[in-house]
Amino acid sequence: MIGRRRGASTTKDQILEAARHAFAERGFDKTTVREIAAMAGVDPAMINHHFGNKEQLFLAALDAPVDPRLYVEQVLTGSREDIGERLLQTMLTVWDSPVGTAGVTLMRTGLQHEWGAKLLREFLLNRILAPVMRELHLPEPEARWRSTLLASQVAGLIITRYVLKLEPLASAPRQDLVAAIAPTLQRYLTGPIPPPAL
Amino acid sequence: MIGRRRGASTTKDQILEAARHAFAERGFDKTTVREIAAMAGVDPAMINHHFGNKEQLFLAALDAPVDPRLYVEQVLTGSREDIGERLLQTMLTVWDSPVGTAGVTLMRTGLQHEWGAKLLREFLLNRILAPVMRELHLPEPEARWRSTLLASQVAGLIITRYVLKLEPLASAPRQDLVAAIAPTLQRYLTGPIPPPAL
Numbered sequence: 001m002i003g004r005r006r007g008a009s010t011t012k013d014q015i016l017e018a019a020r021h022a023f024a025e026r027g028f029d030k031t032t033v034r035e036i037a038a039m040a041g042v043d044p045a046m047i048n049h050h051f052g053n054k055e056q057l058f059l060a061a062l063d064a065p066v067d068p069r070l071y072v073e074q075v076l077t078g079s080r081e082d083i084g085e086r087l088l089q090t091m092l093t094v095w096d097s098p099v100g101t102a103g104v105t106l107m108r109t110g111l112q113h114e115w116g117a118k119l120l121r122e123f124l125l126n127r128i129l130a131p132v133m134r135e136l137h138l139p140e141p142e143a144r145w146r147s148t149l150l151a152s153q154v155a156g157l158i159i160t161r162y163v164l165k166l167e168p169l170a171s172a173p174r175q176d177l178v179a180a181i182a183p184t185l186q187r188y189l190t191g192p193i194p195p196p197a198l
Numbered sequence: 199m200i201g202r203r204r205g206a207s208t209t210k211d212q213i214l215e216a217a218r219h220a221f222a223e224r225g226f227d228k229t230t231v232r233e234i235a236a237m238a239g240v241d242p243a244m245i246n247h248h249f250g251n252k253e254q255l256f257l258a259a260l261d262a263p264v265d266p267r268l269y270v271e272q273v274l275t276g277s278r279e280d281i282g283e284r285l286l287q288t289m290l291t292v293w294d295s296p297v298g299t300a301g302v303t304l305m306r307t308g309l310q311h312e313w314g315a316k317l318l319r320e321f322l323l324n325r326i327l328a329p330v331m332r333e334l335h336l337p338e339p340e341a342r343w344r345s346t347l348l349a350s351q352v353a354g355l356i357i358t359r360y361v362l363k364l365e366p367l368a369s370a371p372r373q374d375l376v377a378a379i380a381p382t383l384q385r386y387l388t389g390p391i392p393p394p395a396l
Contacts, residue, residue: 111309111361121362141366148358148367149378155362156354160346163309164319164353168339168394169346176394180347184382196366196374 012050014040019061023105033057061102072131080136084186085178087132091154092174095162104162107155124151136189145196149188157181210248212238217259221303231255259300270329278334282384283376285330289352290372293360302360305353322349334387343394347386355379 018039022031033054037044051057071094075086095103129147138146157177160166169177187193216237220229231252235242249255269292273284293301327345336344355375358364367375385391 108309111306111357121364125364145366148364151364152354152358152367152379153351153382154354155357156350156352159309159353159357160350166319166323166346166349168343169350172394176392179392184351194374194377196370
């Protein structure tokens with residue numbers, strides 16, 4: 001919802017809100033466009049008109065609450081030596097908010113379906129990590145290597161904290177996670193990492 | 199299959215082999231006991247006799263190729279300062295082998311279903327991590343905190359390398375991953391990590 005509320009809620013917003021709830025509650029496969037239309041109090045044709053099909057609606061529903069550019073800017077503002085900490089703080093703040101529920105659906109769908117994995121790869125690499133890596137001005141192969149190492153720790157934290165809910169990690173205050181995990185992200189981004197032999 | 203071949207293949211082995219293929223190819227939900235029975239060339243009643251139900255068969259199928267005790271022993275043999283590296287080497291060797299295919303199914307199922315998440319938590323925490331943590335002789339709350347931090351990097355590496363297949367991480371030689379990621383695991387296990395405020 002962040003950065004989206006301008007005046008009265010539009011039909012599109014109502015549809016997106018309903019879609020986020022439905023996808024988060026029941027997963028992609030079990031949710032129908034008809035159902036979302038009923039929840040939003042609109043005709044199913046309106047959904048097709050605004051979003052095309054269910055997959056495009058899903059993407060829009062995931063996208064809507066998080067404008068990655070907003071967060072990426074926040075991560076990039078400050079010293080290069082603290083970028084791991086800012087990235088983790090930002091990521092945890094977003095995921096600990098209601099937005100995280102839609103995120104769990106994204107992870108689940110991304111891990112279940114081939115198209116979902118594509119969507120998740122696209123989202124993670126091109127919309128979140130690429131702008132961060134650009135700011136670090138690294139040569140391309142090194143940037144890709146470091147960004148996938150980063151993704152391995154970020155994705156794992158999301159899985160263990162929000163999907164598998166491993167304790168005590170699932171209930172740990174953000175500052176404890178930052179103290180433990182930010183150094184890992186910082187090292188993957190700017191620390192001494194041997195380049196891959198590939 | 200490791201440590202399992204003693205003499206001729208038994209009916210149980212044939213069923214497990216068929217189950218691994220079927221679950222890996224089509225996932226848990228779309229696989230039927232009847233289908234596995236047909237693949238194994240046995241009567242469905244034989245499966246119920248040997249394994250009970252589909253969930254128990256799934257667990258047996260996942261369990262069969264990996265005897266965690268064997269690998270845990272390997273990880274624990276050697277100096278405390280290299281335990282992160284041995285853990286990662288062992289994990290990558292297992293996952294890069296055909297066993298990894300069954301592992302991907304375990305991850306997918308664990309992330310999709312509540313009972314799958316339970317199974318995965320149980321497997322990861324109690325059968326893999328608990329014996330490793332016991333060997334480190336840490337006080338209980340610290341051991342659990344460190345083991346879930348470890349799980350966050352291990353699960354994330356599995357997800358990004360074997361499920362999402364993010365490149366270059368997915369095709370990177372094992373020694374490159376070990377050089378980059380073993381220090382993370384070592385730090386989570388024995389390095390200076392502040393205890394959680396919980």
